[in-house]
Amino acid sequence: MRSSVASAALLAGALLCLLASPALVAAARSTGRTTLSVLSFGAAADGVTDDAEALVAAWQVACRDPRATVLLPSRHRFHLSPVTLQGPCSTKLTLQIDGTVLAPPEMGSWPKPSRPLQWLQDFSILGAGTVDGQSITSLQSASSPANTSQASTGHWHSPGVKPTLIRFYSSFNVTVRNIRITNSPQCHLKFDSCGGIKVKNITISSPGDSPNTDGIHLQNTRDVEIKSSTIGCGDDCVSIQTGCSNVHIKNVVCNPSHGISLGGLGKDYSLACVSDVVAENIIVQNALYGVRIKTWQGGVGSVRNITFTNVRVANVATPIAIDQFYCDRGGARCANRTGAVAITGVAYRRVVGTYSFQPVRLACSDARPCTGVTMVDVRLSPAATAPGGTVAPLCWNSYGEALGTIQPLGVGCLQRSNGYAMPLTQPFNYTC
Ligand SMILES: *[C@@H]1O[C@H](CO)[C@@H](O)[C@H](O)[C@H]1NC(C)=O
Ligand SMILES: *[C@@H]1O[C@H](CO)[C@@H](O)[C@H](O)[C@H]1NC(C)=O
Ligand SMILES: *[C@@H]1O[C@H](CO)[C@@H](O)[C@H](O)[C@H]1NC(C)=O
Ligand SMILES: *[C@@H]1O[C@H](CO)[C@@H](O)[C@H](O)[C@H]1NC(C)=O
Numbered sequence: 001m002r003s004s005v006a007s008a009a010l011l012a013g014a015l016l017c018l019l020a021s022p023a024l025v026a027a028a029r030s031t032g033r034t035t036l037s038v039l040s041f042g043a044a045a046d047g048v049t050d051d052a053e054a055l056v057a058a059w060q061v062a063c064r065d066p067r068a069t070v071l072l073p074s075r076h077r078f079h080l081s082p083v084t085l086q087g088p089c090s091t092k093l094t095l096q097i098d099g100t101v102l103a104p105p106e107m108g109s110w111p112k113p114s115r116p117l118q119w120l121q122d123f124s125i126l127g128a129g130t131v132d133g134q135s136i137t138s139l140q141s142a143s144s145p146a147n148t149s150q151a152s153t154g155h156w157h158s159p160g161v162k163p164t165l166i167r168f169y170s171s172f173n174v175t176v177r178n179i180r181i182t183n184s185p186q187c188h189l190k191f192d193s194c195g196g197i198k199v200k201n202i203t204i205s206s207p208g209d210s211p212n213t214d215g216i217h218l219q220n221t222r223d224v225e226i227k228s229s230t231i232g233c234g235d236d237c238v239s240i241q242t243g244c245s246n247v248h249i250k251n252v253v254c255n256p257s258h259g260i261s262l263g264g265l266g267k268d269y270s271l272a273c274v275s276d277v278v279a280e281n282i283i284v285q286n287a288l289y290g291v292r293i294k295t296w297q298g299g300v301g302s303v304r305n306i307t308f309t310n311v312r313v314a315n316v317a318t319p320i321a322i323d324q325f326y327c328d329r330g331g332a333r334c335a336n337r338t339g340a341v342a343i344t345g346v347a348y349r350r351v352v353g354t355y356s357f358q359p360v361r362l363a364c365s366d367a368r369p370c371t372g373v374t375m376v377d378v379r380l381s382p383a384a385t386a387p388g389g390t391v392a393p394l395c396w397n398s399y400g401e402a403l404g405t406i407q408p409l410g411v412g413c414l415q416r417s418n419g420y421a422m423p424l425t426q427p428f429n430y431t432c
C-alpha cells in the first residue's frame with residue numbers, strides 16, 4: 001500500500017516532461033540526420049537499471065545538433081525515472097522510441113520535478129515502441145471511493161498537477177506519431193500551454209476501470225490535430241480544458257473511456273474559454289459519455305463553435321451531453337450558483353448508434369441557457385443490454401434546432417424558431 005505522501009509526490013511528476021524556449025535558435029545547416037542511440041551513452045537497457053541519465057546525456061548532445069535523433073532502439077527495455085528533456089534545442093530534433101520505456105512501478109519512486117519546466121520547438125516523438133506506466137494496480141486501491149479522505153490528503157483531485165506519462169509544456173510545433181502509451185498512473189499524454197500540435201497514429205491503452213486516466217489532455221493549447229489514433233482508458237478519451245482553440249480531432253476510436261470531453265470548465269468562479277473545436281469520424285464504444293461539455297456553476301467565459309460530426313456510438317451510457325451543473329465533489333458540496341460559462345454554437349451532425357442510459361442530456365444553466373445548439377440526423381437507439389433501464393432525453397434551457405432524422409423523437413425538444421436568441425439575458429462582462 002502506498003502512503004498519501006508518496007501519492008502527492010507522484011501527482012507532481014511526469015515521466016517525460018518536454019518543454020522548449022520561445023526564442024529558438026539556429027536553422028538546420030546539415031540535411032543529414034545524426035542518430036544518437038542511448039546505448040552509446042551508457043544505457044543498460046535491461047529494464048531494471050535506471051537509464052534516465054543516459055537519455056539526458058544523449059539529449060544534451062542531440063539538442064545542439066540540427067536534425068538529430070535520440071534513439072531508444074527496438075528489442076530493448078529502458079527503465080526510466082522521471083526526466084525533464086528541455087529546450088531550447090536545434091530544429092527538427094526527434095526522440096525515436098522503438099524499444100519499451102518503463103516508468104517506475106512504485107509510486108513512491110516518482111519524485112517531484114526538482115527544477116522548473118522549460119521549452120521545445122519543432123520537435124517530434126515517433127517510433128514503433130511503447131511507453132508503459134506500469135501503474136494500474138497500485139492506483140486502483142489507493143483511489144477507490146472507500147479511500148477518499150486519504151486520496152484528498154494526497155491532492156488526488158488537485159487541478160493541473162496530474163502525473164502524466166508524457167507531458168509537453170510550453171512547446172510549439174510538436175508531432176507525436178506511431179508510439180503506444182499504456183497504463184499511465186493518470187493522464188497519458190498532456191499538452192499544456194502549447195501550440196501547433198500534431199498527434200497521429202498513436203495507441204493509448206489502460207483499463208476502463210483505472211481512475212482518472214485521461215487519454216490526451218489539452219490545456220491552454222491552440223492549433224491541435226489529433227488523427228487516426230486509438231484510445232482506451234478509464235477517463236476522458238480526449239479532454240479539452242480552458243484556453244484551447246482550433247482543435248481538430250479526426251478518425252479517432254475511443255474504447256473504453258468517458259468519451260470526448262470539454263471541461264469541467266469554470267470551477268471556483270474561474271474564467272474558461274474554449275472555441276473552434278471539431279471532432280469528426282469518431283467511434284466511441286463502451287463509454288460513459290460520447291461527446292460531452294461540462295461546466296461548473298458560477299463560472300464565466302464561453303464555449304463556442306463546437307462541432308461533432310459522424311460520431312458512431314455503441315454501448316455508450318449518454319452519447320450526447322451538456323452539463324452546466326457539473327460537480328465531481330458529490331452531494332451538498334456543490335451549492336447552486338448563478339452565472340455559468342456560456343455555451344453557444346454546438347452542432348451534432350450524424351451522431352448514431354446505441355445508448356445504455358439516456359440518449360441526450362442537455363442540462364443548461366437557468367441564468368445562461370445554451371444557444372445555437374444544432375442537431376442534424378441524430379439516431380440513437382437503446383443498447384440490447386441497458387442494465388438499469390433507459391430514461392427519456394432531457395433538454396433544459398437549450399435553444400437551437402433539430403433537422404433531418406431525429407430519433408428518439410424527444411430529442412427534437414430543441415426545436416425553436418429563434419434558436420440563436422438568448423431568452424434570458426444577464427450582463428456578460430467577460431470576453432474570451
Ligand atoms: C502506425 O503505427 C504503427 C505502430 O508503430 C506502425 O506499425 C504503422 O506503420 C504506422 N502507420 C502509419 C501509416 O504510419
Ligand atoms: C484503502 O487504503 C488502505 C490503505 O492504503 C488499503 O488497505 C485498503 O485496501 C484500501 N481500500 C480499498 C477499498 O481499496
Ligand atoms: C510553427 O510552424 C509554423 C508553420 O510551419 C510556422 O509558421 C511557425 O513559425 C512555427 N512556430 C514556432 C513557434 O516555431
Ligand atoms: C469553427 O471552428 C472551426 C475549427 O477550428 C473553424 O474551421 C471554423 O472556421 C470556425 N467557424 C467560425 C464561424 O468561427
Ligand SMILES: *[C@@H]1O[C@H](CO)[C@@H](O)[C@H](O)[C@H]1NC(C)=O
Binds near residue numbers: 332334335336
Ligand atoms: C439547486 O437547484 C435545483 C433546481 O432548482 C434544486 O433541485 C436543487 O435542490 C438545488 N440544490 C441545492 C444544493 O440547493
